Amino acid sequence: MNNGETDFQGSKIKDQSSAFDAMDRMYRLQRYFYDVTRKFYLLGRDQLLREMDVRPGDRILEAGCGTARNLIVLGKRCPDARLFGLDASSAMLETARAKVEAAGVENIVLKTALADDFKYGDTFGLSEPFDKIFFSYSISMIPPWRVSIENALANLKPGGELFIVDFYDQADLPKPFQRLLKWWLSKFHVQFWADLMPYLDELGRSGSASLEVRPLFRRYSFLARLKKL
C-alpha cells in the first residue's frame, strides 16, 4: 500500500470511529426515553411500514434502526420475514435488544455498523442481497448520506426497494415554525440535506432506479421509494 492509500485508510478508520463515538454519546441517555418522545415528531414512520409490501422470506434491513421500534412493528406483522437492523450506536442497540426480547419478536438480527460501510455478506452473513432496505429518520443524521444511499443500493437485489422517510424542507409550514424546528433539529445534529432531492431525482433519471417521492404533512417530512432497476 502506498502512502496515499495508507493515509486514506487511516482517515477512513478515524472518521468511522468518531461516527460510532458521536452516536454513542448522543444516545447514551436519550435511549431511555427515545420512543416515548419521538412518537410525537418522527411523523410518517407508520405510513412507511404500512406501505411496505412484505412477503414471507423477504430480507429487510433498517439502516439506523435505533431502538428497533420499526423492526418490532414489522416483526409482529410479518413473522415469516427476515429482519435486520444496523446502527452506529452500540448503546442504542443494547436498548433495541432488550425491547426486541420484551416484545417476543424472534426474526430480528441487530449489528453495530455504519450505513455507508455495511455489506450483506460480511456484516450479516447473508449469501444474497436484501429485498428491501429502509432509512427512517436516519439519513438526516448521516453526513456521508450519498455514500450510504449508494451502499444501500449496492446491497439490494435487482427489483429490490429502498425507502427513506425523514424531515423535509417544511416549505408549506409557517416561517416561525420552520425556524424553530431547524434550531431544535440542529441540537441533535439533524438536517434536511439540500442536495438530497436533486440527488434522488438524478438516480431516477439515470435509469438505475425508479423513484417516487411524496411530501407528507405540508412538507414536514417526505417518503421516498426507489426501486432498483
Ligand SMILES: C[S@@+](CC[C@H](N)C(=O)[O-])C[C@H]1O[C@@H](n2cnc3c(N)ncnc32)[C@H](O)[C@@H]1O
Ligand atoms: C433519529 S434515530 C432514528 C431511529 C429509528 N430509525 C426510528 O425511526 O426511530 C437515528 C439513528 O441513526 C443512527 N445513526 C446515525 N448515523 C448513523 C450511521 N452513519 N450509520 C448507522 N446508523 C447511524 C443513530 O445512532 C440513531 O440510532
